[in-house]
Amino acid sequence: MKKEYPKTYIMRYMGSKIKLLDRIAPILERMVSKGDKILDLMAGTHSIGYALKPNHPIIGNDVQEYSKVIGIARIENNKVRLSAEDLERDIYPHLSKNKTYKLFQKYYTDTYFTKEQCVEIDNVRFAIDKVKDTKKKAIYLTALIYAMGHCQSSPGHFAQYMPKDHPRLKTLRKLSILDAFTKKLLENHILFSNFQNKVVSMDYRNLFTDKNIKKYLRGVKLVYIDPPYSPAQYSRFYHLLETAVKYDYPKLSHKGLYRQDRFQSDFCYPSKVSGEFDFIVSHASNIGAKVAISYSESGLITSTELKAICKKYFKKVRVYYFKHSHSMQGRGTIKNIREVLVTGEN
Ligand SMILES: C[S@@+](CC[C@H](N)C(=O)[O-])C[C@H]1O[C@@H](n2cnc3c(N)ncnc32)[C@H](O)[C@@H]1O
Numbered sequence: 001m002k003k004e005y006p007k008t009y010i011m012r013y014m015g016s017k018i019k020l021l022d023r024i025a026p027i028l029e030r031m032v033s034k035g036d037k038i039l040d041l042m043a044g045t046h047s048i049g050y051a052l053k054p055n056h057p058i059i060g061n062d063v064q065e066y067s068k069v070i071g072i073a074r075i076e077n078n079k080v081r082l083s084a085e086d087l088e089r090d091i092y093p094h095l096s097k098n099k100t101y102k103l104f105q106k107y108y109t110d111t112y113f114t115k116e117q118c119v120e121i122d123n124v125r126f127a128i129d130k131v132k133d134t135k136k137k138a139i140y141l142t143a144l145i146y147a148m149g150h151c152q153s154s155p156g157h158f159a160q161y162m163p164k165d166h167p168r169l170k171t172l173r174k175l176s177i178l179d180a181f182t183k184k185l186l187e188n189h190i191l192f193s194n195f196q197n198k199v200v201s202m203d204y205r206n207l208f209t210d211k212n213i214k215k216y217l218r219g220v221k222l223v224y225i226d227p228p229y230s231p232a233q234y235s236r237f238y239h240l241l242e243t244a245v246k247y248d249y250p251k252l253s254h255k256g257l258y259r260q261d262r263f264q265s266d267f268c269y270p271s272k273v274s275g276e277f278d279f280i281v282s283h284a285s286n287i288g289a290k291v292a293i294s295y296s297e298s299g300l301i302t303s304t305e306l307k308a309i310c311k312k313y314f315k316k317v318r319v320y321y322f323k324h325s326h327s328m329q330g331r332g333t334i335k336n337i338r339e340v341l342v343t344g345e346n
Contacts, residue, residue, distance in 0.1 A: 071199030314344030
């Protein structure tokens with residue numbers, strides 16, 4: 001019987017593997033033995049780490065801070081689940097006491113959110129900062145990330161907000177951040193395992209060289225790589241989530257009100273992408289791990305080029321093809337997109 005892998009839905013995320021999990025995860029599991037450590041190098045919403053968590057220690061990394069809190073809540077966390085009583089104690093009493101957290105009201109009123117929704121985000125964020133336990137805080141922040149994705153007046157991401165005459169605006173403007181936040185929190189499906197997992201947040205280039213992180217890479221048997229595959233920078237599409245987590249009053253620019261300090265991934269530049277793959281694949285092979293790369297057939301380089309890069313460092317290289325439909329983030333759905341998984345082992 002086909003195995004169903006655990007799934008955790010946080011938000012609509014460009015390139016999320018949640019719909020391909022039951023096809024990709026068995027291939028990854030066949031490449032390693034039970035208990036072998038897996039590194040999810042560009043983890044996004046951590047869908048792959050969550051699916052593999054029951055049988056493997058997971059190291060998750062992504063350069064975005066919002067991804068780190070999702071990872072702490074869903075991957076590192078092996079003991080904390082929150083309930084209605086926690087909400088009653090940790091969050092609700094503080095909402096009306098907020099006199100200082102005004103970032104969203106000040107920056108984003110009547111853009112991605114209404115004034116009321118911005119006030120709700122600020123109040124919830126204020127209450128979350130009263131929570132001291134890191135895991136609890138990450139679970140609350142993950143619920144806020146879900147709520148912001150659910151209520152936003154934009155087509156599934158934050159690259160631009162909807163014009164005032166958009167037909168869906170009226171409905172989206174009525175949604176309550178607090179209701180969505182509460183609903184996600186009470187869903188409560190966080191899976192625990194007996195393994196020690198670790199989540200970090202850095203440019204993957206530093207991960208392989210950082211003295212403090214190197215110890216976590218010891219014993220990694222498989223590096224799973226799921227990079228951006230188009231010129232669209234994640235830091236532009238999800239900047240508001242980064243700001244909600246950092247709550248740091250950033251300098252903004254452009255009509256979309258992006259953070260000026262947003263990270264630019266070299267995977268989004270046609271002239272740099274093959275160099276990036278070469279760097280990772282060579283480093284994975286240096287630490288004695290196998291590799292598995294997810295990529296789109298409509299990405300910036302071809303699967304033939306990817307295969308050639310893997311062949312430089314690995315003896316056995318295979319390519320798997322998956323057909324699926326792909327959300328265009330508010331511009332409909334493209335059917336029959338081909339996605340590949342290129343694996344390399346020695
Ligand atoms: C295709 S998404 C990953 C999706 C993920 N597997 C999931 O199911 O949600 C690509 C991720 O790569 C991250 N990223 C891009 N460049 C990076 C870099 N240089 N270092 C670390 N992460 C990076 C982005 O922030 C984004 O979350």
